[in-house]
Amino acid sequence: MELNQYLEMFIEESKEHLQSCSDNLLELEKNPTDLAIVNEIFRSAHTLKGMSATMGYEDLADLTHKMENVLDAIRNEKIKVTADILDVVFESVDHLEAMVMDIANGGDGKKDVSQTVEKLKRIELGESPLQNSTVSNPPEGSAAAEFAATTAILDNAPQLEYDDFEKTVLLQSTEQGYNAFEIVVTLNDSCLLKAARVYMVFDILEKNGDVVKSSPTVDRLEEEQFDQEFKVALISQTDAEELRSKILKVSEVDKVSITQLSEDLFVQSVVNQSEVVAQPTTEELTVVSPVEVKKDEVAQKNGPKHAASKTIRVSIERLDILMNLFEELVIDRGRLQSIATEVNHSELNETVERMSRTMGDLQNIVLTMRMIPIETVFNRFPKMVRTLSRDLKKKINLEVIGAETELDRTVIDEIGDPLVHLIRNSVDHGIESPEIRRANGKPEEGNVTLRAYHSGNYVFIEIEDDGAGINRERVLKKAISKGIVTKESALSMSDKQINELILASGFSTAEVISDISGRGVGLDVVKTTIESLGGNISIESTEGVGSIFSIQLPLTLSIISVMLVEIEQEIYAIPLSSIIETSIIKNSDILNAHNQKVIDFRGKVVPLIFLDEIFDVPRTEQAEDGYHSVVIVRKGDKLAGLVVDTFIGQQEIVLKSLGNYLSNIFAISGATILGNGKVALIVDCNALMK
């Protein structure tokens, strides 16, 4: 099908429109009387309808059409917004989303929505459209049209719209004996340089008086954004005939009609201010003007939003290619740097240094280009929580903070599902039912807060609820019964460790498995996903007060700072993010505790991990000089000392995967290419510490 090439665009845009629909619907729920919101929704729906009809998705177009009818009725105040109506509209949006998803997955977007359609129809017919609608509060457009019909007889009514200031100016000048004209200039159909003609006309007009107003505006006239005709309001002492003949001297001007604006008209129009929306004089215009008015309205509302961010769509693939190329550059930079230090040529050094700085800036740009606001993930949650709380008959208020926080695209793609899981968990298990909340002296409405913020090289996402909190006793009992922990070890666990038991695999505390969070997969999936992204999750909870699930994620996954270390001939990279410090210890500093070598590090007992043993590094000869180089690393609040041969230094490296063939290698999280072209492995400190 030749429409295929547009399919992707269609799906993307449909998603956007649906998202805007649901956002605005939620907004509308809060301000049911704000018709501007209805307009927004209507426009999204309308565009969606058009697009899906073009793409041949009849069901999609049909349902959107029905929804649009209801929205239209609301917009025209034929129907009042109620929760029931919104429910149905939400339902339709859900169906539409499902259809679009189906199409995205290669389906035909067909879905049986007859029930929803029926409901929409009933709403549409729910109130007689004639009752208190058009008469009492007609839409602006038709009002203008009606009004226009009656005033069309008035021959020289002003065609332009004036604001108070302009009116005053015009009135005063007529009082002082000047003539106020409204001039309509029509250019020749074949006119090519319209802007030039406009300029010439304005030149003449300004020599003969003052231009008060023009329609379209001067800017748009200069950009030739008009058909053949434009209108100007002029104050002048010259009389109409003279003006006409002067303007007609400009070539390619077809017609000039000049209307003198009289005082009476102004008085009248000032009095009828509210009704002077657009007062067209010709029949042709009566048809056009309402549309124009509407468009203006739309443009005004829409204007700032669209103008705010000038963006282009770039496919993620291209950005990935850019990233790859940049990574190559980073590797070459490393190579150049090492050559420069070897050669020690001052000009070369200078150049390399300057290049490094530019590369740093470039790196920032490339990385931020791949950053997208977490909003794209967050924006589906308000609706989800709304539906969930309705299903569970709970009252829940979701607050989203920091949706503009930016994260690398790769992280964004992965983080959605874990968050859905955690929010479902908070809504289902965290927040209590209104009765229980009341009994416990809490407000009936529970709060769930979704918060995102930057801190250092990390992004934190927190899901906080003021619900029941974690019942540690129950968690422990369950964990013991499921064999996740032993009774003995349970005794020595901290509150935090117990909280985190609910993330262990094979754990699910809800007694009744509900459709919402007990789907067989527990929170352990969340933990695994987050850890695979190089992040971690922790839980704080106070029983009866609420819980906070806190996720820490790296800003980017592709370029990281590491410490390079050497063991025999092999070079390993240890991420700086987990290093606390490096130190050199003597043999005599090493103590033995239960077959485990430890050191006393600033008063803490820190176990030593000999990387050469862990990684089975072949030793040619035992060079024992009585000293060991140790990198102190951290996971959570636990420390460990990694024993290596020598430290090489700190470097920015590009993270590469080991490929599909070598996945899940113990204590190795990936690889990188060094300045000399060799591959170095990246140590996964988290795996080394249990």
Add this chain to the structure above:
Amino acid sequence: MTAVEQEYLKVIVFQLADKEYAIPVSNVQGIEKLMHITRVPKTSSFVKGVINLRGVVTPLIDLRERFGLPVSNNEETTRIIIITLEEMEVGFIVDSANDVLDIPLNAIEAQPEVVGSNEEDFISGVAKLENRLLILLHLDKVLNP
């Protein structure tokens, strides 16, 4: 009768110990000389490590070790054949890469059941060409233990 149009399979031929093996050219991405290999700990013994293949970290499998053959030390002719299979990119270390050949499809036979070595699992067939015997590798099985 006109000659039946013959269909061919284009293969890369390489040597391991005293036998010649073949891999379809469609699976081969390139042939490289031996370069610096970074050992990856805690992997099977036949995974020699990873190399930097023009910016892509590529794992290497020593086919001698994979087939249980004795280790050779002749690095002069040793080659790395980069193969791709279902999104996987892996390099095979072989004694030498010999030839690119068109094998007529009808020359390929199922492997004779007499071979008693370890490698029989990895063989998808043999091709007899005049006085050469080419062993066709079953890439799937070489890669997935």
